[in-house]
Amino acid sequence: MRLHWHRRDLRATDNRGLTADEGPTVPVFVFDRDVLAHAGPPRVAFLLDALASLRTWYRERGSDLLVVEGDPAERLADLVDEHDADTVSWCRDYSGLARQRDQRVEAALGDAVTVDRVHDALLHEPGTITTNGGETYSVFSYFGKKWLDRAKDDPVESPSSGDLAPVSGGDLPTLESLGFGEPEATVPAAGTDAARRRLDAFCADAIYRYADQRDYPACGDRDExxxxxxxxxxxxxxxxIGIREVYAATDEAWAAAETETERDSVTEFQRQLAWRExxxxxxxNQPGLVTENFKTYEHEIAWRDDTEGLRAWKNGETGYPIVDAGMRQLRDxxxxxxxxxxxxxxxxxxxLLIDWREGYxxxxxxxxxxxxxNDVGGWQWAASTGTDAQPYFRVFNPMTQGERYDPDAEYVTQYVPELRDVPAHQIHRWHELDVAERRDLAPAYPDPIVDHAEARERALAAFEAASDGS
Ligand SMILES: Cc1cc2nc3c(=O)[nH]c(=O)nc-3n(C[C@H](O)[C@H](O)[C@H](O)COP(=O)(O)OP(=O)(O)OC[C@H]3O[C@@H](n4cnc5c(N)ncnc54)[C@H](O)[C@@H]3O)c2cc1C
Structure with missing residues (x-):
């Protein structure tokens, strides 16, 4: 008997963890309070929906997903005893905390149990794409090229009913029983069917325009x-959904493309999958990057302590329209x-010169x-502390970025209703307008909390001081 511990592989199709020979398999999920500690209601709601879908899949095949709560080391050891299992499998998770947890679980299971750690979440595992000297790449371009050139594995078969143990599980917990309120945000449907619908629709059409359109936030319909x-x-x-299945769909789209431009667009999408890897x-390679800068400056960066600025940023009330639209999209x-x-x-x-860790x-x-x-990577890139980081002297101007990527202010006005009646060219000049003009155009929308030009100079000075100490 084998237990398969589902973690970040909440699917039965294209799951390499479920293809091992030692069966029959008892599928398990453990609600680990440590993992939930930093999640808000939307993520937990998505997780519960994904678990409900997975459970249905197993139930339709005469099995069930056993869902338990507690410390995985204790709960899995209990389940091994209960089901007389000799093997426990799971798909590898590469973050530092996950690896520490997995070592603890392995120790708790003891020598009598075989642990099968399966490579599944990525197309190419850490350590398999390196510099010629065997080092982990710290810039994307060479990594991305090698990644794109490598052959990719095909999706794997789903287990059949005969591979699954005829177990029955109880009810799933609820948001409330897990200690969460209802999400303020609209949460998308989870589960493999929902993922496939997105993948299929995207690969049938939008993937061919992705390279041109991916930077325009108003493009597309969020309900579609x-x-x-x-x-x-x-x-x-x-x-x-499995990464092999996603990649195979993009390869099919590439083969069906009618022009070089369409093929390039598909490749551009595949390149984003390479960023993820x-x-x-x-x-x-460096689990400490969750809290430490990748790039070393000679001195500490003098991040500011700015409670009011941080509050305005979180609430989408900075007076910079595209920034506020983004923060409200996050909320909604x-x-x-x-x-x-x-x-x-x-x-x-x-x-605002606020530490990237606050944003993270x-x-x-x-x-x-x-x-x-991805989150640490994105934050450290923006903060000029990461791999391939934005050089510190290249500071995005939120007004010109808004003008370029949201020219008609469609995105801004979708999320910032106070600006709905303001013409786009005024929205893009919001911080240049005088107070009387702003009051007249949108009395409920805030004035800019900083002057971008001054703030930019302040940031440059702080990064220069960190670089050379002057
Ligand atoms: C500050 C910051 C924080 C971020 N935090 C996360 C995060 O927590 N989780 C996350 O998945 N992505 C994160 N990203 C990357 C990116 O914004 C999202 O992956 C993307 O917006 C998701 O939308 P999509 O699925 O429609 O992307 P698509 O454009 O359709 O891309 C397809 C897939 O490629 C991957 N991908 C795309 N862009 C990136 C990227 N820049 N870095 C790594 N992978 C990428 C994602 O898995 C994405 O689903 C962050 C970026 C920044 C700048």
Missing amino acids: ASGCTSRLSSHLKFGT FYAHVLS EAWMHNRVRMLVASFLTKD DWFREKLVDHDTA
């Missing part, structure tokens, strides 16, 4: 299965467009797709 980006991030975070490799949808993530992260770390903590709580490696 397909927008201008895939919106697969929450599914990839929880593993409700790049950050996983970097974090696996527990997701934010990538271009706007870059802008809000730059605004926090440069315009907020995203970790609010995002459904929070993924330690």
Whole structure:
């Protein structure tokens, strides 16, 4: 008998952890309070929905997903005894905390139990794409090229009923029983069927325009299965769809493309999947990056302590329209467009000169797709402390970025209703207007909390001082 411990692989299809020969398999999920400690209601709601889908899949095949709560080391050891299992399998998770937890679990299971740690979450495991000297890459470009050139594994078969143990589990916990309130945000549907609908719709159409459209946050309809980006991030975070299946669908789209431009667009999307793996490799090699800067400055960066600025940023009340739209999209949808993530992260770390770790903590709580490696990677990039980081002297101007990527202010006005009646060109000049003009145009919308030009100079001075100590 074998237990398979589902963690970030909440699916039965294209799951390498479920393909081992030692069966029959008892599928298990453990609600670990340590993992839930930093999650907000939207992420937990998505997780519960994903578990409900997975459980249905098993029940339709005469088995069930056993869902227990507590310390995985204790609960898995109990389940091994209860089901007389000789093997426990799980799919590898590469973050430092997950690895420490897995070592504890392995020790608790003891020598009599075989532990099968399976490579599943990435197409190429950490350690398999390195510099010629065997080092982990610290810049993306060479990594990305090697990653794209490597052959990819095909999706794997789902287990059949005969591979599954005829167990029966109890009820799933609820948000309330886990100590969470109802989410303020609209949470997308979880589960493999929902993920496949997104993937199929995206690969049938939007993937061919992805390279041109991915930077425009107003592009696409958030209620449609397909927008201008895939919106697969929450599914990839929880593993409700397998990465091999995603990649195979993009390969099919590539083969069906009719022009070179369309093929390039598909490749651009595949490159984003490579970024996800790049950050996983970097974090696996340096687990301390969750709290420490990747790039060493000669002196500490003099981050500011600015409670009021941080509050305004979190609430989407900075008086910089595209920044506020992004922060409110996060509140409303527990997701934010990538271009706007870059802008809000730059605004926090440069315009407000607030430590990136404050922003990371907020995203970790609010995002459904929070993924330690991608989130740390994105934050450190924006803060000029990470791999491939934005050089510190390149500070995004939130007004010109808004003008360029949201020219008609469609995105801004979708999330900032106070500005709905303000013409786009005024929105993009908000911080240049005088107070009387602002009051007249949108009395309820705040004045800018900082002057971008002055804030930029302050950030440059702080980073220069950190660089050379002057
Ligand atoms: C400050 C900051 C924080 C971020 N935090 C997260 C996070 O917690 N979780 C997360 O999945 N992504 C994060 N990202 C990366 C990116 O914003 C999201 O992956 C993307 O917006 C998700 O939307 P999508 O699925 O429609 O992406 P698509 O454009 O459709 O991309 C497809 C997939 O590729 C991966 N991907 C795309 N862009 C990136 C990137 N820049 N870095 C790593 N992987 C990428 C994701 O898995 C994504 O689902 C962050 C970026 C920044 C700047």
